[in-house]
Amino acid sequence: MNRVYDMVVVGGGPGGYTAALYAARAGLDVVVLEKLSAGGQMALTEMIDNYPGFDEGIDGFELGERMQRGAERFGAQTELAEVLSMDLKAEPKHVVTSEGDFYGRTVVIATGAGPRPLGLPGEQALTGRGVHYCAACDGMRYRGKTVVVVGGGNSAAADALTLSRVAKKVIVVHRRDTLRATKVYHEPLMRAENVEFRWNSRVTDLMGQEKLTAVMVENGSGVRQELACDGLFVSIGRKPSTDLVRGQTELDENGYIVAGESTETSIPGVYAVGDVRTKTVRQVVTAVADGACAVHHAEQYLAEH
Amino acid sequence: MAAVNINEKRFQELMGEGKAVLVDYWAPWCGYCRRIGPAYDKIADQFGGELAVVKVNIDEAMDLARREQIEVIPTLVLYRDGKALASVVAPESKAAIEEFIRNNLN
Numbered sequence: 571m572n573r574v575y576d577m578v579v580v581g582g583g584p585g586g587y588t589a590a591l592y593a594a595r596a597g598l599d600v601v602v603l604e605k606l607s608a609g610g611q612m613a614l615t616e617m618i619d620n621y622p623g624f625d626e627g628i629d630g631f632e633l634g635e636r637m638q639r640g641a642e643r644f645g646a647q648t649e650l651a652e653v654l655s656m657d658l659k660a661e662p663k664h665v666v667t668s669e670g671d672f673y674g675r676t677v678v679i680a681t682g683a684g685p686r687p688l689g690l691p692g693e694q695a696l697t698g699r700g701v702h703y704c705a706a707c708d709g710m711r712y713r714g715k716t717v718v719v720v721g722g723g724n725s726a727a728a729d730a731l732t733l734s735r736v737a738k739k740v741i742v743v744h745r746r747d748t749l750r751a752t753k754v755y756h757e758p759l760m761r762a763e764n765v766e767f768r769w770n771s772r773v774t775d776l777m778g779q780e781k782l783t784a785v786m787v788e789n790g791s792g793v794r795q796e797l798a799c800d801g802l803f804v805s806i807g808r809k810p811s812t813d814l815v816r817g818q819t820e821l822d823e824n825g826y827i828v829a830g831e832s833t834e835t836s837i838p839g840v841y842a843v844g845d846v847r848t849k850t851v852r853q854v855v856t857a858v859a860d861g862a863c864a865v866h867h868a869e870q871y872l873a874e875h
Numbered sequence: 876m877a878a879v880n881i882n883e884k885r886f887q888e889l890m891g892e893g894k895a896v897l898v899d900y901w902a903p904w905c906g907y908c909r910r911i912g913p914a915y916d917k918i919a920d921q922f923g924g925e926l927a928v929v930k931v932n933i934d935e936a937m938d939l940a941r942r943e944q945i946e947v948i949p950t951l952v953l954y955r956d957g958k959a960l961a962s963v964v965a966p967e968s969k970a971a972i973e974e975f976i977r978n979n980l981n
Contacts, residue, residue: 605968607913614906631909650914652970668970698947698964707906711947781946 574662575599577868578674580653580814583610584854585844586680587637587646588861594644596869601674602641603667605652609634610682611845612854614707621854633854658818658840675875676839676868679819679827680861681811683845683852688720688804692776700782701802705729708801712737715800718785719743720773726805727751727759733803734762741797743768743787768797776802810846822848833864839871878919880930883939889927890957895980896927898952900945902934907965908949914969922976953979 577593579586582604593600612618615630624633638648651667658677665672685703687693693701702708705719709732717737719730722744728751734740740762747769749756759765770790777784777796784798810826820828820836827842829835835842843860845852878899881889889896899915901908919928933940933948943952943959952962953976961979966972 605970607910609910613910616906631906650917650969652968668968668973710904 574673577676579678581680582608583682585857585861587641588858589678589864590641590646592862592865594646601647603651608638658837679842683808683810686807686809696782705732712801714738717801718799719803721805722749724751727755729805734765740765743771877916878928883936896954899930900950905948
């Protein structure tokens with residue numbers, strides 16, 4: 571006989587572990603399925619200064635581990651398992667993972683979001699070998715080198731600024747003729763002597779076998795130019811991790827799971843918390859709030875089913 | 876059981892012991908290296924019988940890292956009889972590390 575949990579939480583970021591904490595404290599039998607380690611996106615943020623209660627800031631990785639321990643203190647379980655597929659309409663709901671099958675009367679989707687890739691051939695193979703998605707994480711290794719930043723929003727501008735303090739030269743490639751980033755970024759970027767811009771342009775090819783050596787850039791008139799570089803930082807927005815629920819729960823045009831403040835999805839007993847849900851403010855504090863809401867509604871659902 | 880951090884001397888000893896060796900090249904300042912940590916410790920538990928599962932801090936073993944041509948971290952390298960069989964950069968899940976070991980060990 572397979573064990574059936576009251577709640578299976580997919581993803582061990584702040585939303586997932588808060589759901590687990592509230593569920594465990596409500597006496598529910600809950601397991602968190604996490605593919606690597608607690609914390610999700612915030613685990614790569616060295617200092618979080620906008621999570622209240624930590625007046626000197628807190629390291630994102632440590633905050634993730636603390637949230638995990640906090641939930642486990644009340645009996646929540648963690649499995650380091652990668653989810654391969656889910657049947658969310660089954661009774662009980664069925665989750666297939668690298669570590670075997672899990673069954674839950676309710677499921678909380680807390681899979682978060684990740685950087686949006688360019689979608690170019692070879693991009694995946696070169697990731698970590700010249701292609702990066704986080705300047706704060708990987709920028710330091712490009713001291714004195716030449717890097718290309720793709721994107722024009724706030725995070726691209728912040729990445730370009732960070733890199734301009736480390737690299738010899740930063741080339742920003744943006745598909746429009748002006749930055750979309752807020753004004754505070756414009757002046758320091760324009761003033762930085764080692765930052766160049768390629769407007770109305772996009773990266774069309776990545777060169778290099780073992781390591782990135784250059785990128786091909788095409789401008790609005792179709793002129794192509796090869797730019798030799800040591801690193802490429804892609805900063806063109808985020809992509810929700812919803813491939814596993816596509817075709818089951820309702821998604822919006824950008825791939826986010828449609829769910830309001832109640833976190834209820836289009837499938838009864840399935841809740842979406844944190845960055846993966848349609849919402850306007852994606853922060854650690856809003857993710858943890860979602861976790862608490864999901865358990866409130868899951869308890870009602872469990873009482874009625 | 877946590878994966879043990881080793882120095883260059885121990886690395887050379889392990890290379891001569893005939894057992895396959897999995898090395899995680901890492902550094903304390905590398906965020907993604909930390910994220911792999913909990914999963915890598917579990918790997919050490921699971922595969923401890925067939926493999927030596929160890930870590931090398933590239934800041935403390937710079938010569939070794941240079942000789943092994945470690946350009947980015949975290950890089951996991953699987954060795955047998957002193958030879959590198961395969962490597963993987965920044966695996967994204969515990970399952971991905973297991974798959975890497977299984978695909979290259981046999």
